[in-house]
Amino acid sequence: MKKFFSLLIVSALGGALSLGSYVLFFDDEPVYLEETPSIPDYTPVNFESVPGSSMADFSEAANESIHAVVHVKNMAITRNPFSNSRTGIALQGTGSGVIISPDGYIVTNNHVIQNASEIQVTLNNNESYMAKVIGTDPKTDIALLKIDAEDLDYLPFGDSNNTRIGEWVLAVGNPFNLTSTVTAGIISAKSRDLGMDSNISSFIQTDAAINPGNSGGALVNIHGELIGINTAITSQTGSYVGYAFAVPSNNARKIVEDILEFGDVQQGILGIRGVQASRLPAEMEINITEGVYVDYVEQGSGAHKAGIQKGDIINRIDNVNIRKFSDLKGYIDSKRPNDVVEVQVLRGNDEKVLDVKLTKYETYQIKAIGLEVTNANPEDLKRNKVDHGVKITRGLTPQMQNESLAGTLITAIDNIPVKNIDDVKRVMSGRDPSDPISVTFIAPNGEKQKYVWR
Incomplete structure (x- = not known):
């Protein structure tokens, strides 16, 4: 626990993250890609359709999709450090989004709009709107936006369970700030687990070219149905090298419906x-x-x-x-x-x-200490020889993730016993955030330890 104790006095690391897309290494944690300041060089190529195959013509699906995919800009308000007055707007990063209803609901990735002061959405016809965040789910990297518009082109959800390996797909988005870009490929694999710190462990893998800026864009089938939200790539260079990953549409749709109906994900x-x-x-x-x-x-x-x-x-x-x-x-x-x-x-x-x-499955994020907890079951309590407590499910910060505290019980916060996550919510909502917070842990070996965050 020495390493754990040392972390309690280390301040949280800050840093500006570009919000265009992920780059993943199979043995490393995912990191964000920085947007390239200029468009990379091109080599012109020609595509010849397969003789006798109508599947090589994607024009209809592309035409149905391109007007429903938007350019999302993450804007930050800059302020005068002396007067705290607003001085301007700075672009933090860009990505893509998918219109899913004619009245302006838009699905994108959470990392595209994270920490935004303002969000600007530009349609394919170059009309721009300011967007409101309706809800987010960082675990699955899905966010729902809304713009004040009507009669918009939109993409209907397809059934991602019915997709097949080898099926043609299109990726539609805004890579490298190139608006309205369509690339084609096939579904390379399904239910792909990338080992990410995410609730989604069942990505659709495709070889359609996806690059920084494609995040939040559409993966569509040849019928123009939305079957995935493009989210991640795996690359040692930061750009597309043959592997890209999308959150399945059935998962994204369920998250959107939960946000609209319940305010959070069920x-x-x-x-x-x-x-x-x-x-x-x-x-x-x-x-x-x-x-x-x-x-x-x-x-x-x-x-x-x-x-x-x-x-x-x-x-x-x-x-x-x-x-x-x-x-x-x-x-x-x-x-x-x-x-x-x-x-x-x-x-x-x-x-x-x-x-x-x-x-x-109920969880609560204790952001003050960088941990997520859930209700402990009777076996958890018996194993640790206690009659109450909540169980840590994961760390919310890199520091806490490194401590591997999943399964450890918390029995008290600020010396107040906690029996479930409702108790944790009450304690956290009733305390002064500026006060130190003490937490009593029961380690897997039964040892009780108390630590204080200041």
Whole structure:
């Protein structure tokens, strides 16, 4: 805990981040790309359609899409350091967005508009509007904007579950500040887990060219339906080299609907912990390579009530085959609490089909200490020999992420016992933010420690 204690006196790192797109390295944390100050050089190329193939003509889908994709500018207000008066507007970064309704609702990536003082949206016809943030979900990197306009061209949501590997797709956005750009490719993979600190672990992978500035733009099928929100690339240069990733439309649509209906994202869970069957140790002698092995079933969860047991292998949910864990998480993330899903499990040599009612996954971010918590279950409390507490799910800052505190319990804040996240909310909302905050931790070994943030 020495490393943890040292972090308590280190001030938060600041820095200006360009908000155009991600660059990902498979073994590193994702970082933001800086917008290039000039357009890169071109080499002219010609595209010859495949003889006898009508699939090579994307003009109809492009025409339907290009008017529904907007240029998003993240603006920051500059102020006089002496008088704190407003002196002007500075451009922090740019990206793309997708109009999803004729009255001006726009989906984009959260990182495109993060920390913006003002957001300017420019349509394909060069009309500009100031946008209002309706809601954001940083975990999934989705944000919902609204502009005051009517009768806009928009993209209908397609069903990302029905997309197929090898299917033609278009990426529409504003790379390198080049407005209204369309690139073509195929779906290279589905349910791609990039290991990001994100709730989305089920990206659509495409080889359509996506570059800085494409973030928040549309991935569409040949029918002009929105099947993904372009979000990330993997590259050691910062530009497209063949791999790009989009949040599936079913996930994005669910997030948007949650924001509009509830004000935040409603996350349903099965109530299990699992591991990909292909990653099980050889000594377990399970000769199955596809599916999710159930390692733990939470008491009182939908999975527990439906009869799912430790040792079951989940290989199908509703009409979706489950080959790996990202298949399962990607599908469940498109559902809400109280939705009922049909789960097919392999138990020994028998297949069973069980109806599972999803339960709500509730978390709360204690931003003052850079940690997210959820309610602890009875097993968590018993294991740590306490009768109350909340469980840390993840760190919100790089410093706290490095401490690997997930699973550690918090039993008190400012010496006030906390039994659930509602208690945490009450304590945090009732305290003076300028006062030091003390937190009592119960480490996995049962050791109680208290730390103070000043």
